[in-house]
Amino acid sequence: MAKSKPKSKATKGDSKGLPIETADDVRKPSRLLDIKLPKLDVDVAEAVAAEVLRGHYVEALKEYQRDKDKRSDEDTETITRVLGSFEVCIQILDQTDQWLKDLHDGKLN
Numbered sequence: 001m002a003k004s005k006p007k008s009k010a011t012k013g014d015s016k017g018l019p020i021e022t023a024d025d026v027r028k029p030s031r032l033l034d035i036k037l038p039k040l041d042v043d044v045a046e047a048v049a050a051e052v053l054r055g056h057y058v059e060a061l062k063e064y065q066r067d068k069d070k071r072s073d074e075d076t077e078t079i080t081r082v083l084g085s086f087e088v089c090i091q092i093l094d095q096t097d098q099w100l101k102d103l104h105d106g107k108l109n
Contacts, residue, residue, distance in 0.1 A: 050093040057086040058103070 040048070064079050071079070091097045102108050 046093060050090065053086065053089055053093065054099065057083070057090060060086065 060079070060083060064083065068076070087097075087100055090100060099108075
């Protein structure tokens with residue numbers, strides 16, 4: 001009779017032998033305020049802030065347009081005010097409303 005290979009012990013993991021991550025294993029995200037930021041030139045910091053704000057504005061605008069018909073009048077009014085606040089902040093950082101005009105005229109991707 002041929003000698004059989006010894007069976008390997010079952011381990012916690014996937015079919016490739018890698019361990020399965022559990023909720024306890026996953027690193028909890030740190031608070032954003034606890035992250036140490038590099039020193040940036042003021043102009044660079046403002047440019048980064050403006051770019052992040054533009055990105056959030058575009059995503060909020062897409063969300064507004066996507067679910068427009070399902071929303072109550074009160075929710076629509078609230079979102080419109082939030083979008084307006086984004087627009088004011090963008091104009092303050094850019095010191096012009098040209099980016100907003102270009103976006104709404106379809107000149108930007």
